[in-house]
Amino acid sequence: MTDIILNDDEKASIINSRKKNLSLNKYSFELSIEIENAKSIPDQVTINNYNAQIADIEKQNAVLDAEFAKLNITIPNTPPAIG
Numbered sequence: 001m002t003d004i005i006l007n008d009d010e011k012a013s014i015i016n017s018r019k020k021n022l023s024l025n026k027y028s029f030e031l032s033i034e035i036e037n038a039k040s041i042p043d044q045v046t047i048n049n050y051n052a053q054i055a056d057i058e059k060q061n062a063v064l065d066a067e068f069a070k071l072n073i074t075i076p077n078t079p080p081a082i083g
Contacts, residue, residue: 008071015068019061026057 006014029050036042036050 008073012068012071012073015064015071019064022057022061022064026054029053029057 033047033050036047
């Protein structure tokens with residue numbers, strides 16, 4: 001079976017999808033930290049675990065950014081927002 005070669009636009013779409021999922025997960029962990037801190041006695045181990053997960057997500061985003069930079073993608077200029 002022959003591998004299908006993805007073009008740069010397809011690769012960018014996959015990267016952006018992964019980045020969105022990571023952003024969703026990061027936000028979820030940030031919310032979890034806020035919820036944990038709302039307890040009368042927050043569990044610091046739990047908070048540390050959430051922070052470690054957030055740090056991992058940031059590292060994963062850096063990898064995805066590096067992969068995106070390798071692609072031959074031109075991002076169209078968008079006019080500044082009015083108002």
